[in-house]
Structures are given as structure tokens and as C-alpha cells.
């Protein structure tokens with residue numbers, strides 16, 4: 335065995351042995367034999383999976399994304415660099431279409447996953463200016479024209495020859511059949527599916543790219559009318575373009591959809607641009623992109639023909655998926671609900687080290703067939719918490735995940751409803767503590783930390799929210815490490831918030847699934863006191879727009895259970911429910927906010943809306959009156975939706991003028 339594969343073997347076993355330690359008394363040779371057997375099993379599993387997915391890709395509907403497929407191939411490459419399967423990968427196994435040679439060879443372009451790799455490239459290729467284009471995440475296609483008429487549409491194939499998919503391409507959007515003048519040559523682009531079409535017609539599929547790929551290969555051509563071709567390169571054989579800019583102008587003049595681009599002077603600007611696109615703009619585009627393509631503005635045909643062209647590079651967005659191993663599952667208790675959290679072998683994703691990933695509920699563990707020791711795909715997109723997407727491999731040393739059965743706080747037997755694991759005990763102390771925490775957070779009481787709350791709770795000083803309002807400075811100073819000044823500060827801040835909306839009051843009582851926004855809707859509909867809600871039926875509340883019957887039931891039941899606690903709180907006279915101003919400036923008007931506010935905080939804005947008789951909305955609907963934003967031109971989804979629905983968009987200062995005017 336080569337040195338290299340031994341290293342891989344070590345690595346593989348180092349990363350799995352802590353899961354289930356094997357008996358250390360076994361002889362070395364025995365251990366090696368077992369290890370080799372496992373390794374071979376692993377390799378043959380990967381080979382079979384790769385072949386299976388390759389077949390699905392070409393002949394049926396793909397089950398995994400291309401990047402997931404690449405992960406499998408990379409893994410096999412690491413474990414068995416000589417595997418014959420590796421040679422098959424990427425070769426077109428389809429015999430359905432005639433092969434045609436490309437006019438512009440589709441070679442593998444250099445990729446930079448890291449900024450440092452990109453900078454190294456720019457040091458070698460110092461151009462006076464760079465052409466920066468979106469890197470489309472679609473299916474490559476070449477459109478060949480003869481004397482200005484479309485002749486062929488050709489798939490990537492092996493880069494030199496591809497499948498003649500002209501019949502399908504003709505049905506796609508963005509393909510001019512006749513060009514101005516006598517152009518002979520080729521136009522290169524990507525076949526993409528727009529997000530809105532995907533959501534409307536193909537949302538049961540995995541993603542836009544896989545769907546586009548499946549449709550493009552269909553012999554029947556069915557669905558091709560749902561695809562678009564966006565172009566970014568061309569070659570004029572009879573009269574070559576002088577530079578990239580002329581090329582782009584020509585493509586635009588001939589009615590192609592040309593990929594967005596920018597001319598940039600230096601690498602720093604390109605890096606900033608990449609971050610901006612990745613974090614903001616990318617999500618508002620109609621199609622998927624996975625990076626930027628950067629090249630000089632001069633055309634170098636010799637370089638383009640190279641197997642690995644050097645004069646352009648793809649600067650990819652930070653990696654969003656990786657393979658890791660599940661080490662353990664932690665169960666985090668929040669009120670009555672227990673949520674599994676995956677503890678994984680650390681991996682780099684989106685520039686951060688990820689070791690914990692969300693698992694949602696016990697049902698997901700079952701669905702994924704997740705076990706301790708499973709090899710898994712972890713995904714992190716933007717600021718979203720990393721998730722375990724799927725299990726790649728379970729070896730026979732994997733162990734079943736133990737689901738807790740007893741509540742550690744009250745020792746009650748837990749109820750496992752698959753999608754929810756919870757402690758059914760209504761007087762579980764953890765539930766009470768959770769409610770107190772939520773109250774402090776909801777009312778944004780400063781200097782009343784979680785530590786203090788827990789100390790008071792553990793000492794038996796507080797159990798219900800009303801208990802908070804009976805606290806004296808001496809109750810706090812009696813605790814360990816709590817001085818008089820911080821005690822006064824905590825209580826002053828607590829008592830300073832003495833008038834809150836009904837939504838905040840009920841929302842702060844931690845009724846599962848019932849937040850402030852829902853109660854605001856109920857209050858807006860006229861049920862604007864505890865009494866009024868209590869006297870309403872489930873049917874009454876379910877009639878309100880935005881309130882589902884299940885939530886109406888939760889509200890009624892939750893208030894029934896907690897009403898006496900709520901009344902006890904109001905009886906302390908330390909807190910009152912603020913009455914909505916009838917006929918205030920905002921009476922009958924609804925507002926939604928997006929983006930950063932500069933003059934006031936989001937919460938202050940909300941309080942202002944409610945205090946002036948208006949309605950605060952968290953989303954944009956056709957019934958919304960105003961969307962408030964300081965960046966009305968931004969492509970955020972709320973902005974786009976508001977424009978589509980004809981909702982009036984105003985700035986923060988216009989909003990404040992309305993409030994005070």
C-alpha cells in the first residue's frame with residue numbers, strides 16, 4: 335500500500351475510533367486486517383453510489399446536487415486514487431444524441447475557492463482592467479450560427495464534442511434564431527431555470543440546476559419552454575471581435591440575454607464586490623450563481639483553446655457544503671421542548687469553523703437515518719444556522735442515537751411526538767424558568783441577566799412573573815456575588831417598563847407558538863383586552879386574517895391556563911396594559927419595516943405604530959399600506975414584493991413625519 339493511502343487510512347480511523355473504541359488487546363495484524371476490510375467496504379460503497387448517481391443523472395432524475403456528487407468523487411479520490419470509477423466520471427455515457435464538435439472548446443477553467451488563490455492569480459495576470467461576470471450555476475451550452483442563422487445547440491459533453499440538443503434549445507428562451515448580419519461562429523452560455531418558474535412548477539424537485547439539467551436531456555423536449563439561456567462568450571470566425579467589450583456589445587445588440595458584468599480596476603474592488611454579491615444581491619437574482627468569472631478585456635484565443643485556460647479565473651463564493659462525521663447529539667431544553675443539536679467533526683464552511691448543526695427534531699434523525707458516527711453532508715448558507723442535509727454513509731460501527739426519556743428538571747417521562755419531544759408536566763420548573771427568561775427578554779429589561787434570574791429562581795425567590803415585581807433589593811443582595819448597586823440597577827430597569835401592549839403581555843407569557851405578533855392581530859381585530867380574548871370562542875379568533883384555527887385554540891387554551899398568573903401580575907400594579915389610541919395618526923394603517931433604521935430602533939418604530947393606532951406587520955401582503963425602508967432601491971424580497979403588489983414604499987424620515995404630523 336502506498337504511503338499516501340496509508341495516511342488516508344489513518345485519518346479515516348482516527349476520525350471514527352472515538353465513537354466506539356475497539357478492544358485494545360487485539361493484535362496489530364488483526365487490527366490492520368479489520369481496518370483494511372472496512373476501508374474496502376467504504377471504497378466499494380462509494381463506487382456504487384457514484385455509478386448509481388451517474389446513471390440517475392443521465393437517464394433519470396438526479397437525487398443529489400452536482401456539488402454533492404463532487405464531494406463523493408473527491409472522497410473516493412482520497413481513499414482510492416486509482417479507482418477505475420474515477421476515470422468514468424464526467425464522461426458522457428449517453429448515446430442518445432449525435433455528437434458535434436464545439437467551436438469554442440469548453441475547457442476547465444481555473445477556480446479560486448479562497449481569496450488568497452485569487453490574489454495569487456492577479457499577481458501573475460496584471461491587467462489594466464478586469465472584466466467581472468457572474469458565474470452562472472447552470473448547464474453549459476454552445477449555440478452555433480452559420481451566416482447569421484442558428485444551426486446547432488450543443489451540450490458540454492467532454493468539452494471538445496457535445497450532444498446535439500438543437501431541438502430542445504430551439505424551445506428555450508433567449509435564443510435568437512436569426513442574427514443581424516452574416517455572423518458565423520458560436521455563442522456560449524448557460525441554460526438556467528428562473529426561481530419563480532421553479533417555485534411555480536417544479537418545487538418538488540431538488541433545485542433549479544438539477545431540474546434544468548433533467549429537462550435539457552429529455553428527448554421529448556417537454557418543459558424546455560421553461561428554461562432560459564444566458565450568454566457570456568462568443569467567437570466570430572469570419573471577423574473576430576477586437577476585445578471583450580465589443581463582443582458583449584455585439585451579443586446585446588443581437589438580442590441575447592447577456593450575463594451581468596462590470597469593469598473593475600483592481601483585485602481589492604473585485605473581492606469587495608464578491609462579498610456584496612454573495613451576501614446581498616445573490617438572493618434577489620432570478621437565477622443561481624456560484625461565484626464570479628474574472629478575465630482581462632483583451633481576447634486571447636490561444637489561451638481559450640488551452641486545456642486549462644490561464645487568463646481567466648472563477649472566483650467562487652465561500653464553500654457552503656462539506657462532509658463531516660456526527661460525533662454526538664446534545665439535547666437542548668427550552669421550556670418544555672427538547673431540541674437535538676448535532677456535534678460534528680469541525681469543518682470549514684463560509685469562512686467559519688462549524689462544529690454544531692441544527693437537527694430540528696427526533697423525526698429528522700429518523701428520516702435521515704442519522705447515527706453516531708454517520709458521515710454527513712453539512713450545509714451553511716449565509717447567516718443561517720448550519721444544518722445536516724443528509725447521511726452519506728453509515729458504517730457498521732455506527733451507533734443508534736439515544737433519545738432522552740426523562741426530563742432532567744422534573745423527572746417526568748418525556749413525550750415523543752416525533753416532530754416534537756417535550757416534557758408534559760405543566761408545572762415543570764424548567765418551563766417556569768423559561769417563561770421568566772422570556773419575559774425579561776421580551777420587555778428588553780437591561781442589567782437583569784440570566785445568571786441573576788437563575789440564582790433567584792434556584793433560591794425559590796421567583797417562580798411566576800408576578801414574583802419579579804415583588805422583589806426587593808435585599809432579595810438580590812442576599813444572593814452570592816450580588817452587590818447593592820447592581821441590585822438597584824436591575825430592579826430600577828425592571829420597574830421602569832410599566833406600560834406594555836396586550837401583545838407584549840401575552841407574548842411574554844411563553845405560550846407555545848403564540849408570539850406578540852399573533853396577539854397584535856387579535857387586538858387589532860377588536861379583542862383588545864384579556865377579558866375580550868377570554869370571552870371569545872376559537873371560531874371568533876380563527877375568523878381573523880392571519881390566525882389559523884390551531885393558533886386560535888392555542889391562544890384560548892393558553893390564556894385559560896395562565897389567566898390567574900396574568901391577573902396576579904396586573905394586581906401588583908407595577909405593570910399596566912396600554913390602551914391603543916383610537917383615531918391616532920396611524921389609525922387604520924399598517925406598516926412593515928425592512929433594512930436598517932437610523933433614527934429609531936425597530937422596536938421603537940413598532941411601539942410608535944401601535945401607540946398611534948396603526949398596525950405593525952412582519953411581512954408584505956397586498957393589504958399592507960406602507961413598507962418603510964431607507965434603501966428603497968434594494969433588491970430585498972420585501973422591497974420587490976412591495977413593488978409587485980403596488981404597496982407604497984416610504985423612507986424612515988417620511989414615516990416619522992407621518993407619525994408626528
Ligand SMILES: [Zn+2]
Nearest residue numbers: 741744757762
Ligand atoms: Zn420537566
